[in-house]
Amino acid sequence: MSQPPVWYEHIHTCKQTGARLGRVHTPHGTFMTPAFMPVGTQASVKGMSPEEVSGMGAGIILSNTYHLWLRPGSEIVAKAGGLHKFMNWNGAVLTDSGGFQVFSLAKPKDIKEEGVKFSSHIDGRKLFLTPEDSMKIQNDLGADIIMAFDECCPYPSEYDYADRSQARTTRWLERCIASHKNPDTQALFGIIQGSMYPELRKKSAEAITSFDLPGFAIGGISVGEPKELFLEMIDCTVPLMPEDKPRYLMGVGTPDYLIEGALRGVDMFDCVLPTRMGRHGTILTDYGKKIIRDKKHAEDFGPMDPECGCYACKNYSAAYVRHLIKANEMFGLRLCTYHNIYYLLKLMERVREAIAEDRLGDFKEEFYKRYYGN
Amino acid sequence: MSQPPVWYEHIHTCKQTGARLGRVHTPHGTFMTPAFMPVGTQASVKGMSPEEVSGMGAGIILSNTYHLWLRPGSEIVAKAGGLHKFMNWNGAVLTDSGGFQVFSLAKPKDIKEEGVKFSSHIDGRKLFLTPEDSMKIQNDLGADIIMAFDECCPYPSEYDYADRSQARTTRWLERCIASHKNPDTQALFGIIQGSMYPELRKKSAEAITSFDLPGFAIGGISVGEPKELFLEMIDCTVPLMPEDKPRYLMGVGTPDYLIEGALRGVDMFDCVLPTRMGRHGTILTDYGKKIIRDKKHAEDFGPMDPECGCYACKNYSAAYVRHLIKANEMFGLRLCTYHNIYYLLKLMERVREAIAEDRLGDFKEEFYKRYYGN
Numbered sequence: 001m002s003q004p005p006v007w008y009e010h011i012h013t014c015k016q017t018g019a020r021l022g023r024v025h026t027p028h029g030t031f032m033t034p035a036f037m038p039v040g041t042q043a044s045v046k047g048m049s050p051e052e053v054s055g056m057g058a059g060i061i062l063s064n065t066y067h068l069w070l071r072p073g074s075e076i077v078a079k080a081g082g083l084h085k086f087m088n089w090n091g092a093v094l095t096d097s098g099g100f101q102v103f104s105l106a107k108p109k110d111i112k113e114e115g116v117k118f119s120s121h122i123d124g125r126k127l128f129l130t131p132e133d134s135m136k137i138q139n140d141l142g143a144d145i146i147m148a149f150d151e152c153c154p155y156p157s158e159y160d161y162a163d164r165s166q167a168r169t170t171r172w173l174e175r176c177i178a179s180h181k182n183p184d185t186q187a188l189f190g191i192i193q194g195s196m197y198p199e200l201r202k203k204s205a206e207a208i209t210s211f212d213l214p215g216f217a218i219g220g221i222s223v224g225e226p227k228e229l230f231l232e233m234i235d236c237t238v239p240l241m242p243e244d245k246p247r248y249l250m251g252v253g254t255p256d257y258l259i260e261g262a263l264r265g266v267d268m269f270d271c272v273l274p275t276r277m278g279r280h281g282t283i284l285t286d287y288g289k290k291i292i293r294d295k296k297h298a299e300d301f302g303p304m305d306p307e308c309g310c311y312a313c314k315n316y317s318a319a320y321v322r323h324l325i326k327a328n329e330m331f332g333l334r335l336c337t338y339h340n341i342y343y344l345l346k347l348m349e350r351v352r353e354a355i356a357e358d359r360l361g362d363f364k365e366e367f368y369k370r371y372y373g374n
Numbered sequence: 375m376s377q378p379p380v381w382y383e384h385i386h387t388c389k390q391t392g393a394r395l396g397r398v399h400t401p402h403g404t405f406m407t408p409a410f411m412p413v414g415t416q417a418s419v420k421g422m423s424p425e426e427v428s429g430m431g432a433g434i435i436l437s438n439t440y441h442l443w444l445r446p447g448s449e450i451v452a453k454a455g456g457l458h459k460f461m462n463w464n465g466a467v468l469t470d471s472g473g474f475q476v477f478s479l480a481k482p483k484d485i486k487e488e489g490v491k492f493s494s495h496i497d498g499r500k501l502f503l504t505p506e507d508s509m510k511i512q513n514d515l516g517a518d519i520i521m522a523f524d525e526c527c528p529y530p531s532e533y534d535y536a537d538r539s540q541a542r543t544t545r546w547l548e549r550c551i552a553s554h555k556n557p558d559t560q561a562l563f564g565i566i567q568g569s570m571y572p573e574l575r576k577k578s579a580e581a582i583t584s585f586d587l588p589g590f591a592i593g594g595i596s597v598g599e600p601k602e603l604f605l606e607m608i609d610c611t612v613p614l615m616p617e618d619k620p621r622y623l624m625g626v627g628t629p630d631y632l633i634e635g636a637l638r639g640v641d642m643f644d645c646v647l648p649t650r651m652g653r654h655g656t657i658l659t660d661y662g663k664k665i666i667r668d669k670k671h672a673e674d675f676g677p678m679d680p681e682c683g684c685y686a687c688k689n690y691s692a693a694y695v696r697h698l699i700k701a702n703e704m705f706g707l708r709l710c711t712y713h714n715i716y717y718l719l720k721l722m723e724r725v726r727e728a729i730a731e732d733r734l735g736d737f738k739e740e741f742y743k744r745y746y747g748n
Contacts (some may be wrong), residue, residue, distance in 0.1 A: 047704040070698040315462045323446040330421040
């Protein structure tokens, strides 16, 4: 493999925790890590303009293979000149493989070696997706980082099933690599599975990282397991991942999980949490969730989050946003979503600063005091 | 009455048509007329930020007494420091009186001299609204221009009913004037009614304009009548309105109606059309409506309106916006709404330019060729 399109530059290791500060270079710019990636499932970060998302400091967003395959169709995105041009986003883009959605829509008996049969969530029609299809779609979409088609086991899963599944994920990765058409412009990341079994995580990590890929991800956690198990799985997986390549923890998440992940050497995270919570009129703060639609904010004329400097908190009162949400006004969801994405991007900035200053452990302790304290 | 808070400055009369170009001064800035006022029914122009609306050149927006009275309640808006501060809008605001909504929710038998009994559209609870209540609410909201509580007759209405109704509207105006607490900071406009009867329009215009108010409106048209009747009513009403005060045609409208109104000497217009159409994935153009959600735009990679210079048309393809709308993505509605408001504001700019250059008649003819021609 020649120089990969995406590569990791290490800047500093936190002396207190071993967490790492770095930079990921892509064909569409560079972003600092640890980084949170806002999710734009259907080629739009829900409610936001691309300028708003980049203006908040996001260098990369995530989009969804399964959803774009169904609607508008990956050929249309390709004809439009790819995802960046289609959605007018000049930063980096990562597409997931569609595996996560497909497995949630498939019956166990329909998961075969060749691929997966499942029903469309839009019209119920039967569809079939293979590793080759996923690569073809992701090549059409043209994201900077594309993900291998893997099986994300539900929690809990039997050991034997999880073992067979992670072995298949490795075989599927081989097929992904073989069918990936643009290795010079799109970086394919492999995904480590193994459910909640340290032994299987090790097996999967060794198999997946044996391929010379530009980056690797931890999949199949943050799927409903207790936090202890979540942490244990990261603890046993990260040390098996190459130091010179970006590490991506899929589907995370909440402020505490982001901090825990960063602390253990993870570089990239994604989650629908800030947009989904925003659409329900709830915001993230250092003191936990705040339900703006609650009656108690009816006459709360201060900002939603007094410690926040975002557009929503600087210009609007909690009372106004509550009114908009109660009245089903789109702009209320925009303001909550704006705040939530800003909050997580700023949180990662604070995490990076703490790493640079060798005090991520202290940061976590202080953060937890507020986050769980009240 | 001392110097009114809102006043009209005449700039030019179109030699070709008699249409007038002017400027309306308010406590929150000045706007050029003829002007289109975007509607923010519930203290938000649906989907838009205040910066987006003002950035497009809107100097005044409209908001709704009835809706804000019910939710969040006018006392809450008053406590927040008034509507401008509540919604972070620094331009001028006009509030309607609530009459239009209330009459659409009331049974004929519940319209009494004292006021109107009706059922809330939110929870069905019985409410009662009087001219004094409307003034109290509008004083709480603090808009620059507030409207008299009037009865807007349905179309068609019997002559006798329309006559009694316009006479009551005049009596209600007296009560509005008597109970208006802030005549020095909020300009109360009277509303001329009279259904579709020229005789009653004349009667109402004489009665309403006999009060020394800072501005007057034409109400009760554009309520479903044929266009000929609409034009006839403006034709017989405008000449009866003072020349030195702003003239406002309520609930208009479509590009052709705006041009016809301006041509006849109207200064201000409002309509939910651009926001409502935007939310349904349809846009306004010089060639009529364009249904962006139509299948024919699936691979239309040019702008929604190739003649438009708005943010949406400059940065996104019709295919992308169609995708967003089909996928129920909020951003699609934002883009269509943005275009529609921009389109009407620009249309009024073109109308003002044509007046300044004494060619509004030609402008109308050329416009109609395209608008109806294809």
